[in-house]
Amino acid sequence: MATVLAGNGAAAWGFRLSRVQCYPYYPITPSTACSEQISRWVHDGAMEAVTINAESEHSAASQIIAAGKSVRAGTATSSKGLLYMIEVLENAAGGGVPCGLFLGNRATGAPINIWADNSDAYAMRDSGVIQIFAADGQETLDSIIQGYRIAENLRVRLPFAVNLRGFTGTHAYEGVEIPRPEEVNRYLPPFVSLHPLFAPEKPVTYGAMLSAYPYRRHKRNQMAALSNACEITLKAGQEFAEKFGRSYGHFEWIGDKKADLVVALLGESASAGEVATRHLQGKKGIPGVALLKIRLFSPFPAKEIAQALHRAGTKALVVLDEGLHHGGVLPPLAQRLTTAIQLYLGGKGPKVASVIGGLGGSEVRQEHFQLMFNLADNIAEGNPYRPEPYWLDIEEDPIFVERENQVSPKLWRKWGEVWKKQQRKEKFCSPIPPDTNEIRIYSRAGQGAITSAVGFTGAGIQNGYQLLTVPAFGSERRGAIITTDTLLNFHNERRIRSFMRAWDVVILYDDTILYSPEHQVLDGLKEGGALLVNTSHLSVKKIREILNVGQKKVRVLTVPAEAVSERLGLKHINMAMLGALHKVYDKVPFEPAQGYYEKNVPRPREKSLEAIRLGFSETSDREIQRTRKESRLTVSQEFRDWRPEDHSQESWPSALEEVQLG
Amino acid sequence: MKEKQQILVSLNRHKEFVVTGPFVEMRERQGSSGPEKREPTESDKGKFLHPPEILTIEEVAQKPIDGLDTPKVLNAMADIGPEARLFVYRPEGKVTRHEIFEDPRVCLEIQRGAVIENLREKPKDVSGWRTHDFFIDIKGCLGDECGRCAIVCPENAIHLMGKGKGSFHEIDPLACKGCFICWVECVRTAADCILVDGKTFDPGMRAKHFGE
C-alpha cells in the first residue's frame, strides 16, 4: 500500500532499506530533509547506523570513503556541497569504495540559486562515480537500492550517485511503495569489504602513491570496471523488476515505437514531456513522436541508445539539457548523444539539435515540449537548424520567430536565415485539455498548509487515485505568502506528474492574502471552480466585492478556521482547513478519509480530528451573523427608565399669579 | 596557614593525586599492591574482520573448499575463461557467500582500488644511499640491555640478534642510508662500538660531535 513521501523521504527509505551502516551528513537545501529523516530514525533506534554530524561536505565525503572501506556508507548533498565533495570523490572511485550518494540537483555557481538544475551533476562527471537519474520518489528509492547492488558488484566496486531534481522532485509528495525489508535483503546481500582495514591477518594500504607505470595500469582497470557498470545496471534493473514489479533500464522510451521525432532528457522534467507526447501521439499530420527519458548517465549507454534510435527510425532528435556547455561544443547530454549516434550509426543516425532549459528552477512546461517536437519536425523535413544550443523562455532568443524585431539584432544577423526556414506549426502547439483536478493553497509560511495538503494527498491515494503535492519553496521565512499545489489524477492506468495550472479549488489560509498585490488569487481558477477563504469577519459578499468577481461562475465559501482552532486550543488552523477542503471538493469522500486521518494527523490527534470535523461542518457560503454582545447589567428595565420627578406647577394647585410690580 | 588539601577525583588504582593550591602531587594509594607487572602482550585476541578470498581456477582446483560443489564451480569458471574468479567469504571457516565472476581488471597485478597488501611487500634496497659503511662490533654491543641505536635508526635497519647475554645488534646493509645517527648515539650514551668504514676512531667526526 503506497505511503505519502517526499523525494527526500523516499531517498531516506532507500538508504534505510539498504541497511546503510555509516551516514555522515552536512545540511544543504534541497536534500537536507533526507539526512534529517535518517537522524530521526537513528536517534529513535528505528535504523541501526552511525551518524556523524560532519562540519563540512568535504569531511562528510572523506568519512563515507573511509567508512566505505569497511561498511556500507552513504550521504546526501546538493549543489555546492557536491562541489566540495568532488575533491575527495576521486579517492572513492580510485580506491574501489562502493559508497552511495543521493543528490538533490540544484544550480551551482554564482549567482546563488537554491532551485533545481543539473549543473551539480554535470560537474561531477569526471570523478568516476556511477550516475543514475531518477524522475520521482519511487524511482529514487528503488535506484538507491539498485545503486548499492550495482556498486558492490564484484565486477564494478565503484561509488554511485542517484540524482533527483530539487523541489519539484525532492519536495514533491506522492504515493511511494515501500518494499518490505526482508525482500530487499534478498535482493541486496550484506556488504563485504574486499580489503577490510580491521583485519589484522591481511593489513592493507589504501591510497598508496603510485608512479606512472602502476598508476596508468590501475586507471585502466578502473575504467574497465566502470564500463561493466553499464551492463550490470541493466541486469540489476531486470532483477528488481522480477522481485518488486517495477522495471528499470538505461532509459525509458515513451510514445510511438516508430518515432521520427524524439526529445531526449534526464530526470523529473520528463513528467511534463509525457503529457505533451501523449497529447501529440496519433494527431493528424504529426509523425511518430517519442520521449527518450535517459536514466543511466554515467557510464553512458551509448550503443544501446543508438540502436534504439536506429530501430525507431528517428529522423530528428532534440536534446533538452538542464545545464550549460561551458565552452564545450554541446551541453553534456547532447554531446554524449551526438557522439553515440556518430560512432554507432555513422551517417544514418538522426540529426541532433540541442536545447538548454530549466536552469535555476525554471519551469519546463508542456508547451516547451510542443515547441521542441515542432523544431524536430522542421529538422526532419530537412530545414537548416543551429549547430549551437537553442534556449527556452529567452524572449530575445526564441526557437521560432514571427517578427524580426522581436529578436535581438546581433542574433538576427547570425541566425536570421535559419530562423526564416523554421516556422511554428499550429498542429504542434494546440493547447492540451486538462484531464486532472488541481488545488492551489495560498498560505503563510508556518501555518502548516503543507501538512494539511500531504494529509489530503494520503487520503486521496487511499481512495485509489494518484495524487502529487508540490509546495513552492524559496528563501521566504515564516509569514511570507507561499503556494502549495496538489494534483489529482483519476485515470490510474497512467501517471501524471505535471500541472496544467488550471485550478478547481483555490484556498486562502487567511483573508489578508486577498489584499496582496502580487497574488491574483483568481488567476487560473476554472469556470465553476471554488474559492475557500479562512475568515471570521469578511462576508462572502464582501470577498466577491474585493476580488470584483462579478458574474464569473465561481463559488466563494468562508470558514472561521481561527475561531475553530482557538476553541479547541490548537495552535494551527491547517486541520480545520483540511476539513473545509473536503466540504468544498467532494471527489475525495470525507468519511473514508477519516480512517486515514486517525492514523496520520499531527498530535494532539483527538483535537486535530475534531478540528477537521468542525472545519467540514462550519464551511458555508451564506452570510455570517454577527453575535450580539449580551449586556451584563443585572437591574430591571424599570429601574433604568426612572427619571427625577417634574415639579412644575401643572402638577400641583397654586394660586400664584404672574404680576408686574411697580 | 596550611593550604587546604584536596584529593583529585581519579580512576587511578595505585596513585592518589593530592591538590595543594595550583599543584598536584602523586602519593601511593594505601592498600594498592603496585601495578602488576605485565609483559608487552601478544596482539589482543579480540574479534576482527576476515577478508574474503578471491581464487583463480588453479587455486580452486588445488584446494577444494568444503561446503562448495567444487566440480560445478570449476565448470562454471571454465565457461567464463581464464579470468574467472571465485569469491569466497568464510569469516568463521564456513562458507557464507560465494560468487563466480569474471575479473574486470585488465592489468591483473594491480589490486582492486590500487590496494597494497603490506605483508606481501619486500623492503626496497636503499643501500645505494650511503657513502660510508657501518658495522657493529658484536662483542662490544650490549645487546638487548641497550638498543639505543635500534630505537633512533630512521630506517629500522638495526635488528637485535639473539637473546639474553649473548645478544647483539646488527645493521641491515640493504636498509642503512649511512646517516651516522646510530654512531652518535652509541658513542654518546652506550658502548662506542660502531665501526665506520672499519675504523673506530675518526678524528674529524669526533671533533664535530664532541669538541675534542
Place this chain on the structure above:
Amino acid sequence: MHPDLVLRIAGESGEGVITIGETLCKIAAREGIHIVTFRTFPAEIKGGACMIQVRLSERRIRYHGERLDFLICLNQEALDENLPDLKEDGVLLCEAECDLSGEPPGLTVYRVPFERIATREIGSRISKNIVVLGTLSHLLGLPKNKIEAFISQRFARKGKAVLDHNLDALQRGINFAEQHLDKKDSYKLPKGGEQKKLLMTGNEAIALGAAASGLKYFFGYPITPASEIMEWLAVHLPKVGGAVLQTEDEIAAICSVAGASWAGGRSMTSTSGPGLSLMSETIGLLSMAEIPAVIVDSQRGGPSTGMPTKTEQSDLLLALYGSHGDATRVVLAPISVSDCFRVTALAFALAEKYQLPVIVLVDQALSARLETVDPQLVERLPQGSRLCVEPGDGNQFARYRLTESEVSPAALPGTLGGEHMVTGMEHDELGNFACDEETHTAMTVKRFRKLAAIENDPLAQDLCVRWGDKEAEIGIVTWGSSAGPVEEAVAVAKNLGISAQAIVPKILNPLPHEELKAFLGKVKRVIVPELNFLGQLATLLRSTYRIPTIGLTKVKGVPLEPSEIVEKIVEASATLNVRSRKLYGRAG
C-alpha cells in the same frame, strides 16, 4: 424696658473697637443674654474704618438690628459715618474732641476725652479701649467686679504689669463716668436667662460641628472669609485624633479630601467662591466615584476676587450646578451660627450615608458673626454612617452594585475580597471601564435616585423654618443668613397689619418639595429676597416649580435689612387686589 438693646461701637481699625465689642458680648453671654453681632472689616490690612454692632436680647434673635439704640464713636469719621443709623431718642457716647454740629435734638450725648485720659493720664494709647469699656460698663450698669474678673483673666498671661495697667485704665474710665456723667438715658443691659450661653462665630460653629461629628482629616487653603475654620481646626482637631493639612491650592485640598474619604476617614474642606470654582471638577469625581465629602463655602462678594471682606449669596448656582455633566451633590445652607453647627453635622451624616459630596453654603456675614449658642446642641446631632461590606464574602465584590436601595456598599481599602477600582470614568458594577449606553444610563439613574432617597430620608425632614401666619397670601422664600432680616420683616409687617409668611429651606438640593409646594400652593405672591444680582434662588424656584416670583436682590456687600423687605411686602400686598394677570408663556 427694652427687651433688647442695639449698640454699635465704631472707630479706627486697630484701636481695639472689636475688643470692646467682644468683651461686652462675652460678659453678656455669661449673663445668659442672647446676642447677635455684625461687624465690618476694612479692606486694608491695617487702619481704615471698622465697626461692630451688638444686639443683646432676652429672647432668641437672628438679626443684629436695624436702628441703633446706643452709638459709641472714637473719632470724627466714625461719628459722621454712623450717626444716621442712630435712633432719634438714642444715646451717643463719643470722643470729646468730636464736634457735634447739627446733631438731632433729643439725643443723649456723653462726651468723654478718651484720647486725653489714655495718652496723658495712663501713658499708653492702646489702652484707650479699656477706658471706653469702663465708661460704658458704668453707663449700662454692668457690675464692676465681673469686668475686672474678665480683664484679669484675659490679661493674666501677659504679666502683672500689663494687667495692673489695664485695671488702672478701667478704674479711670469708671471714675470719669462717675464724676462727670450723670445717667440720663434709660438703656440698661437686658435681663439674662438663667443658663450661660456659648459665644462663637459662624466659622467656629462649623469647625466645632465638624469635629463633633467625627471629622478626621481637614485639607484646606487659606481664603477670606473661610480661613478661621482651618485655623480653629488646626489647633483643636489634633486633640481629638484628627489632622489638618494646608495644601498648595484648593484643587489639592479637594483631591486630598477625595483620597482620605475614600480611605475611610471623614474629610472636609472649607473655602470661598474662587476656591469652590477650582474644586468644581473634583466635585464631579466625588459624585461619579460616589465618595462622601463635605465642602464648606463661605460666600463673599464676587465674582473673581470681588470683595473678600464683604458678604454676598452669589455662589448658589455654582454650588447647585458646578462641575460638568450631571454631577449630583447635596447643598445645605444654615441660617444662623447655632444652625451652622447642626447643618455641618447633618452634612457629614448625609455625605457618609449617601456617599456623595455635600456643600454647606454660608456667607461672610454668617461666618464672621458672633452669636450665642445653646450648649445642649452638641447632644442631639444627626447621625449617619457609611454602608460597608464585610470582608471575604466570597464572590467578586461589586463596588457600584445596582440595587433598588441606590446606595451600594463600599469597601475600605485593605478589606479582604473588597478589591475594586475607583475611577472617574463611567464604569459598570465592578468598577471596570464600560461605555455602553445601558451602563451609563443605569449608573446616572442610580446617582440621581440617591437625591430622591434623601428627600424622603428622616435626616432631611423639617429642614424648613416657617414664620408668620400660615394663611397669609404673601409668601417670602429665602435662604442662608438672609433669614434673620426676613424674620424681622415678617414681624414688622405684622405690626403694619399685613400678614405675610416666610419659609426658609435649609436644604437647597434636593429641595424639600413637599413643604415648598404646600407653602407655594397657599400664597398668591412669592418674594425671594437674596444677596445676589441674578436672583439665584428665584431662578431655581422658577425653573423647578414654574412659578412667578418677585425678586428682591441686593449686592451692596452688607446683609439685607428688614425695612427693605417690609417695603417689598407692602408693595406686593398692594397688588393682591389688582387682578391683572399678565399671562407669560405658560408651558403646555
Place this chain on the structure above:
Amino acid sequence: MYKVLFNRHIGPNPDSFLLPEPVLDVGDYGAISTKGLTSGHQGCTGCGMVTGTNQLLRALKLTGKHVVASIGTGCNEVITTQNTSCWGDVSVDHNNFPNTAATLSGNIAALKALAQAGAVSPKSTVNVGIAGDGGSYDIGLQALLAWIARGEDGVYVCLNNQAYMNTGIQGSGATPYGTNTSTTPFGKVIRGNQRTQQYILDLALAAGASYVAAACPLLHRDLMIKAQKAAAIEGPCVLEFYSVCPEGWKSDTDVFHEITELALETRSWILYEAERERSSNTVLFTLNYAPKKYLAISEYLKLQERFSGMRDFPEMVERAQEIIEARWFFWKPVLEANGIEWKEEARAS
C-alpha cells in the same frame, strides 16, 4: 575555559589520573620488542620525522591492539607508500591532504558500526591519525577541531617539522619566526618568516581534547609513554612530535641528537602533557623536561642554516628569545616549586 592544575613532579609520568593502570614505561635503555615501519622508505638520510612514526607504532603495538592509521598526504605518507607499503602489520587508509581527521572520524564510525553489528570487538583496535604540521595547522585544522569537538575516541599525531617539506620547504603555520623558507625567504626588505608559529596543542585543548602532549623522538621513553596514554585515554587525544628535518632545516644528517638537545635546552621545544577531567573541566599540566642550564636561542640557531640570515640580526634573535620566554612563563609556578628560576638572567646573577 578550564581550571589549570600543575603536576609538581617534573619528568616522564606513566601514571595518569584518568587511567586505572599506569602505561608501560620502556625506560631509557633496553630493546623494544615491537616493530615500527618496515625499512626501505624513501625518507631523507637522517630524517627525524619517520623516527617519530616508528616509535609511535611501536608504542601503540605495546598496548597489544591492532593499529589502523588514517594518514594524510605529506612526507610521512609519500615516503612510506611509494609504489609499496612500509606499514607492515598496520592497516593504512590514506584519503586526502586536508581531511586526515575526517578520515580518522570515518574509520572510527566504521569501527563503531561493525561493533554494533557484532563483527568486531571495538576495544581491540586503536585508530590513529597521522599528518604533518601543514596538514594539521593549516589545511586540516577545520577537520581536526571538528573531530575533537565531536569527542570521538582516537589518537591524532602531528609530525611537526615546521614547514611544508614534502613540496619543497614552504612556510606553514608552524614555521618559527625569522625562518628562511622558499615562500618566506630571508630577503633584503622582508627578512624571513614574519609570523610567529602557532601551537596546535593549545587549540586542541581549547576545542575540548581529553589529552594533549608534546614529545620528541630523542627521548623515546617519554614519547612512548605519551603514545600509550593517548591510546588508553577515552576521547580525542592529540600528540605533537618534534621532527628534525635535515633537508628542510638545512642541517647535517647526523646532528639529530644535538639539534633536539639544543631545542630542549633553549626551551624552543617544551616537553609537556595535559590531561583533562571532563566533568569538572580541570586540566592537569605536567612538565616532562626542564633544562638544568638555560641556553640562549642563538645556540639553537647555529646548527641550522634556515636561521643563517637571522643570526646576523640581534634584534630578530632578541625577538625570538622573547617569544620563547613568553611561552616558558606559563610554567613559572612549577619551576619555582622545584627551585628552578624561570627567567634566564635571574639565573645568571
